[in-house]
Amino acid sequence: MRAAIECDRVGFAYAKRPILHEISLRIQAGEMVGLLGPNGAGKTTLLWIIAGILRPEAGHVRVLGQAPGWRTLFHTALLPERGHLPGWLTVGEWFTHARRLYPDWSEESERRLVADLALRLDRPIARLSRGEVTRVGLITCLARRAEVVLLDEPFTGIDPLGREIIASAMVRECGELGRTVLMATHDVRELEPLFDRVLFLKDGSIAADETADAIRARGLSVASRYREVFSP
Amino acid sequence: MTQAERWMALWRFEWSRGRGIRSSWKRRLAWILVAAGVSLVAGLTLSVSTSASPDRVGVASLSVWLFLGSFSLASWAGGGDGVGATAMLPYARVTVVCVRAAAAYVRLMGWLLLGAALSAGVHAAHGLLGNPQVLGTWLSLLAVAVLAYAGRACVSAVLAALRSSPYRWLGTVGDGMWTGLMVFIVDDIAKRGPLSGTHESWMVFAAAYAAYGLICAAVGVRCLARGTWLHAARRDAAPGRAEGVRRAPRFSRPPDHDALARGLEPHVTNTGAEMVRTALAIFRMAIGRALWPTGARSVWRAVAVHLTIPIVAALVFVMLQWTSPHLHLSFARLEGGMLGGAWLWSMFCGFAVTALFDHLGDWARGWPVRREGVIVGFALAENLTTWFWVTAGALGGLVLWAHAAMERAARGADLREMLIAWAVAGLCGTWNTVWSASVTLRRNRGGMSAWFGLEVFLAGVWFIEGGRVVAWLDSASWPKVAGVFVASLVLAAAILALHLRAAARALVSPER
Structure with missing residues (x-):
């Protein structure tokens, strides 16, 4: 099977302090992988490196066989943890621009997702609540036909009902279309059923890399396995 | 999708910043009218104060108009949010920066053409076209603007990317160079005597600035490609995380809550005393963050670094005036420069306070202390750099005066006037920082345009008439000076109290 994401001994330090250390992983095309870890484990940094907007200091990364950079952003969609959306536009105006900016944009998916996530297109992005900004970001990622989807805390500020709607939208837009998803999150319980595989990141290193089926076969849930790995 | 369509999509996106939801056509028109009014009044003042004839109203107005253009650009370009929005797009970083710079340049050219038409109208009205x-x-002036605006567009295109990187100082130096160029031109126009028709020095300065802009753009592309700007975003997202990142951008240094707690005790009954305690x-x-925004340096080292550029500027002034046969005029220009420069610089210090409040958000609103004190405290810290600039100016003047004393050309009045200029510039700058912060925190955009126009106008008046004001203060009798001082103090305190109160209210219930 083709590898969508490959990391080989990836390292990153900031101000001489190591953030990622010798990360090696291989994610197959079509897999939905959870990237779990406590605050400060390096999850966001790893996603930035895979997206190609931050360069690793050591090791190599390949996304669909290419070194990450602006070119791989053609087939990689990233939902950053914090708002990076143009605050000077309304939601509708942003989607109009996004249609032109992303060659793989699907208007059909956009319409479906806007209806599902109950977004008002006439509202200025600058005046949206945190949860609404996350929804706009999710639509920006999921309305694209990008082969690789990187999601950083996709449930930030989202209410419980909204989480269910987003989870089913992710299954429809990613799972059914065979897209590769790497998702950094703390909301293990809600997203647990979606994961094919789970990577546990601890102090910048991979502490465990297991399939969800293997965890369940041991009579554990992903949440309880999380506690096992990270309990002091 | 063809390459041309992709470029066009990016162009439309960048262009959309200018017609953002926050600036309606009425606001833009109001800004243009305010800018035109300020430019004309400043031009008239310059013309009257120099040659007592209207022959340079048009060019003086145009130079002020061009200076104001860069502020329009800042509002068009949006803030740091633009970096994130473009960094996620599947475009080469060079393309992103080029398109941003091109959009900014086109806007500036539009501003230039409008200014050229208006000033041509002024010239025609005075029959000066021939x-x-x-x-x-x-x-x-038009040729200089065409060149310098290219540099300005390049700097503004990468300003947000640089702001969060270790190369943040490039943006600051760029802003300083731009202001320096404009002050240089206005000063040249405001010189007494006949107006010169050739201005090679303007072109050299503008070309240097354009080249500097290109360097900034190249560094900005590198920052975008390497993701350097993201480090700040990470700190903002999780200030308490284990990575313990040392360096941070100007507005992201986390507040020292312990220091706040140590300095503040509840149940202070005297309002004034409570405000002073809060401010202190x-x-x-805030002092550490204001002096060294990237953190982790000692205060003394930060002071030394901050003083470097002002002292270099003062040395350049001393070298240029070393052999001047009219030292008294040089001192007057230095005093005007100190007063006008302090006024302009302190206005930007006020903006920095507002940006800091924006960064702290609800945390600052949630502190159980008087907001007026918080605003004053942050403003006093940010204003320290104004004192560095005026002190460097005074030191430069002192060196020049000592040189004149050795040549037996020094006058005691020159030294006294310089010290008066130092004190007045520092105190007025401090007041202006608090005022700017309290006005900008209210976010009353209509009022802000008028206030901004007034600020620039007052800075111009200080530049031109500062020397005469100081000379009057030195020569006037003590009772007169004391009377002016007390009246100014009462007026300044009253204005500040009103604005601080309104700003404190706006902080509790921000307008949306």
Whole structure:
């Protein structure tokens, strides 16, 4: 099977302090992988490196066989943890621009997702609540036909009902279309059923890399396995 | 999708910043009218104060108009949010920066053309279109703007990317160079005597600035490609995380809550005393961030670094005036420069306070202290750099005066006037920082345009008439000076109290 994401001994330090250390992983095309870890484990940094907007200091990364950079952003969609959306536009105006900016944009998916996530297109992005900004970001990622989807805390500020709607939208837009998803999150319980595989990141290193089926076969849930790995 | 369509999509996106939801056509029109009014009044003041004839109203107005253009650009370009929005797009980083710079340049050219038309109208009204000196200066000014605006567009295109990187100082130096160029031109126009028709020095300065802009753009592309700007975003997202990142951008240094807690005790009944205590506590908390925004340096080292550029500027002034046969005029220009420069610089210090409040958000609103004290505390800390600039100016003047004393050309009055200029510039700058912060925190955009126009106008008046004001203060009798001082103090305190109160209210219930 083709590898969508490959990391080989990836390292990153900031101000001489190591953030990622010798990360090696291989994610197959079509897999939905959870990237779990406590605050400060390096999850966001790893996603930035895979997206190609931050360069690793050591090791190599390949996304669909290419070194990450602006070119791989053609087939990689990233939902950053914090708002990076143009605050000077309304939601509708942003989607109009996004249609032109992303060659793989699907208007059909956009319409479906806007209806599902109950977004008002006439509202200025600058005046949206945190949860609404996350929804706009999710639509920006999921309305694209990008082969690789990187999601950083996709449930930030989202209410419980909204989480269910987003989870089913992710299954429809990613799972059914065979897209590769790497998702950094703390909301293990809600997203647990979606994961094919789970990577546990601890102090910048991979502490465990297991399939969800293997965890369940041991009579554990992903949440309880999380506690096992990270309990002091 | 063809390459041309992709470029066009990016262009439309960048262009959309200018017609953002926050600036309706009415606001833009109001800004243009305010800018035109300020430019005309400043031009008239310059013209009257220098040659007592209207022959340079048009060029003086145009130079002020061009300066104001860069502020329009800042509002068009949006803030740091633009970096994130473009960094996620599947475009080469060079393309992103080029398109941003091109959009900014087109806007600036529009501003230039409008200014050229307005100033041509002023010239025509005075029948000066055929005057070779005026025409030469006017054309030189347009040529300088075409060149310098290219640098300005390049700097503004990468300003947000640089702001969060270790190369943040490039943006600051760029802003300083731009202001320096404009002050240089206005000063040249405001010189007494006949107006020169050739201005090679303007072109050299503008070309240097354009080249500097290109360097900034190249560094900005590198920052975008390497993701350097993201480090700040990470700190903002999780200030308490284990990575313990040492360096941070100017507005992201986390507040020292312990210092705040140490300096503040509840149940202070005297309102004035509570405000002073709050201001002092906030000042102590903010001083490190104000002096060294990237953190982790000692205060003394930060002071040394901050003083470097002002001292270099003062040395350049001393070298240029070393052999001047009219040292008294040089001192007067230095005093005007100190006063006008302090006024402009302190206005930006006020903006920095507002940006800091924006960064702290609800945390600052949630502190159980008087907001007026918080604003004053942050403003006093940010204003320290104004004192560095005026102190460097005074030191430069002192060196020049010592040189004149050795040549037996020094006058005691020059030294006294310089010390008066130092004190007045520092105190007025401090007041202006608090005022700017309290006005900008209210976010009353209509009022802000008028206030901004007034600020620039007052800075111009200080530049031109500062020397005379100081000379009057030195020569006037003590009772007169004391009377003016007390009246100014009462007026300044009253204005500040009103604005601080309104700003404190706006902080509790921000307008949306």
